[in-house]
Amino acid sequence: MAIELDHILVPSRDRLASAKLLAHLLGVPWSPTGIGPFAPVYVNDGLTFDFDQWSEPFPLIHYCFRVGEDEFDAILQRIRASGIAYRSAVHGPVDHLIDTAHGGRIVYWNEPDGHQWEMLTVSYARAQ
Structure with a gap:
C-alpha cells in the first residue's frame, strides 16, 4: 500500500469556529464533534483536518x-x-x-x- 496522509491536527484557539470557516471556504463537510476532542474537516475521502483547542502559544x-x-x-x-x-x-x-x-x-x-x-x-x- 502507498503511504498516504490520513489526518493532521490543526491547533486553534476556537476549534469549532476554525473548522467551520475552513470547511466553508473549501466547500467541504465538517462536524463539531469527532473522535476525541477534535472538530474534523473532511477535506476529501482520504484526508481529515482535526481542529484541536489549544491554549497559546502554539506553532x-x-x-x-x-x-x-x-x-x-x-x-x-x-x-x-x-x-x-x-x-x-x-x-x-x-x-x-x-x-x-x-x-x-x-x-x-x-x-x-x-x-x-x-x-x-x-x-x-x-x-x-
Missing part, C-alpha cells in the same frame, strides 16, 4: 491545498465573499492578487489563529 503552520481550476475559482469567491484578506506572495503584503509565476495560480491567506493557508492549481514543489 503557526503553513497548509497548502492543490485544487483544480474550477475549485480555485469557487474557493477564491468564498474567500472574497467572507472578506478575508489574501495575497499573491507567501510573505508578501495583502495585495488581493493571484500569483501566476509558477505555471498555475496561487493565493495565500491567514485565518484568525494565524495559520497560513495556500491554494494552488499546479504544484511547484515537485516536477510535473
